[in-house]
Each structure stands twice: as structure tokens, then as C-alpha cells.
Amino acid sequence: MEPALSQFGVQMSSLTGVRAIMKDIIDTLRASPGQDFINLSAGNPVILPEVEQLWRQSTQQLLASPDYGEVVCRYGASQGYQPLVEAVIADFNRRYGWQLCDRQILITPGSQALYFLAANAFGGYKADGQLQKIVLPLSPDYTGYGGVSLFSESLLAYQPKLEINEAAHRFKYRPNFDQLKIDSSTGCILFSRPCNPTGNVLSDAEVKQIAALAALTIYQS
Numbered sequence: 763m764e765p766a767l768s769q770f771g772v773q774m775s776s777l778t779g780v781r782a783i784m785k786d787i788i789d790t791l792r793a794s795p796g797q798d799f800i801n802l803s804a805g806n807p808v809i810l811p812e813v814e815q816l817w818r819q820s821t822q823q824l825l826a827s828p829d830y831g832e833v834v835c836r837y838g839a840s841q842g843y844q845p846l847v848e849a850v851i852a853d854f855n856r857r858y859g860w861q862l863c864d865r866q867i868l869i870t871p872g873s874q875a876l877y878f879l880a881a882n883a884f885g886g887y888k889a890d891g892q893l894q895k896i897v898l899p900l901s902p903d904y905t906g907y908g909g910v911s912l913f914s915e916s917l918l919a920y921q922p923k924l925e926i927n928e929a930a931h932r933f934k935y936r937p938n939f940d941q942l943k944i945d946s947s948t949g950c951i952l953f954s955r956p957c958n959p960t961g962n963v964l965s966d967a968e969v970k971q972i973a974a975l976a977a978l979t980i981y982q983s
């Protein structure tokens with residue numbers, strides 16, 4: 763019997779980009795047991811020994827700490843674990859000379875979970891029925907963005923300009939600023955840098971140009 767799913771339920775059970783990749787990887791590995799693959803995984807192809815060691819040490823410290831019960835057995839504040847919030851503030855302020863306060867920090871279970879919330883907070887239908895767009899300044903970009911919105915019609919991706927250097931056998935994706943439209947119907951702008959999967963890196967100047975277009979829209983509305 764088919765479960766009686768809501769529209770949201772149907773969407774959640776469909777094969778989004780991320781789930782399609784994970785399925786591909788698992789199917790491939792299962793179909794070819796014993797074959798010697800270089801498994802580049804879906805985003806974390808290698809465990810860096812230094813990073814693993816860091817996590818191991820931190821976990822051991824936590825296990826030995828009197829805070830263990832507080833951290834593991836209780837609900838915390840929805841903003842995140844306070845000592846971690848404070849450590850993030852101290853690190854960012856020292857590193858970048860900023861003056862962040864704790865109202866500007868939110869700890870989440872991961873970027874995928876965060877941008878699902880953020881994209882749907884800013885993209886989709888407003889109370890007055892107007893559709894706010896989630897704009898990808900250039901595509902291809904992270905496949906997870908494909909299933910990010912509860913309303914697929916709110917997602918708008920622009921074709922890139924291709925800068926081709928045939929002699930060097932190289933090319934680069936550039937945002938096409940002649941076409942990119944950021945206006946009062948734009949709810950949020952989404953891109954990965956460096957880009958997964960292409961490895962493209964938007965230049966500082968391009969990011970600043972996108973930010974300037976966004977700022978212009980805020981001041982106009």
C-alpha cells in the first residue's frame with residue numbers, strides 16, 4: 763500500500779541530486795565486489811590523518827570531561843553549544859579583526875541542513891503570494907541545490923560564460939553578468955566556492971560584484 767504522503771512528503775521521497783549520487787556510489791560498489799576502485803566518494807574522498815587525530819583527541823577530552831553529561835544527555839540551546847559559540851566568535855574575531863557577538867553565530871548539523879532552512883526562509887512564496895527566487899549565479903553547481911527548495915519553481919540557475927584557452931587546454935566558468943538578474947524578486951543567492959563538482963573558484967572580484975548587486979537590491983526595496 764502506498765503511504766498517503768503530503769506534497770512535501772512526495773518531494774522528500776524523490777531522488778534529489780545528492781541522494782542520486784549516494785545511490786550511484788552504493789550501486790556501483792555493490793555491483794562490482796572486489797574490484798579495485800578509486801572511490802572519490804561524494805564530497806569527502808579522503809580521511810586526513812591530522813583531522814582524524816584532532817577529532818580523536820577532542821572526543822577523548824570530552825569523554826574525560828565533567829561536561830560530558832551536559833553535552834550528550836541534555837537538550838541544549840537551539841543556537842548551539844555555548845562554549846562552541848564562544849570559541850567560534852573568538853576565532854573569527856582574532857582571525858579577521860571582526861567584532862562578532864553571539865547573536866551572529868548559529869551552529870547547525872551541517873551546511874546541507876542549514877541551507878535547506880535558509881533557502882526556504884528566503885526563497886519560495888511570501889505571505890502576499892509573490893514568488894521569491896533562489897538564484898544560482900552560475901551552473902553547474904552543487905547538486906544538492908537542486909532539491910533545496912520546497913517549491914522547485916523558485917530555483918533559477920544561470921548558464922555560465924566559458925573562458926576557453928585552447929593552447930593551454932584549459933577553461934574556466936565565469937558568471938555571465940550580462941544576464942544575471944538580481945532584483946526584488948530574489949530571495950537569496952547560492953553558490954559553492956570552490957565549486958563541487960567542477961572545482962571552479964569564483965574570483966574575489968566576481969563575488970564582490972554579486973554582493974554589490976545584492977546590496978543594491980536591498981537598498982532599493
Ligand SMILES: Cc1ncc(COP(=O)(O)O)c(C=O)c1O
Nearest residue numbers: 804805872873874875904954958
Ligand atoms: C557545496 C557543498 N555544500 C554542502 C555539502 C554538504 O555539506 P554538509 O555535510 O556540511 O551538510 C557538500 C558536500 O559535499 C558540498 O560540496
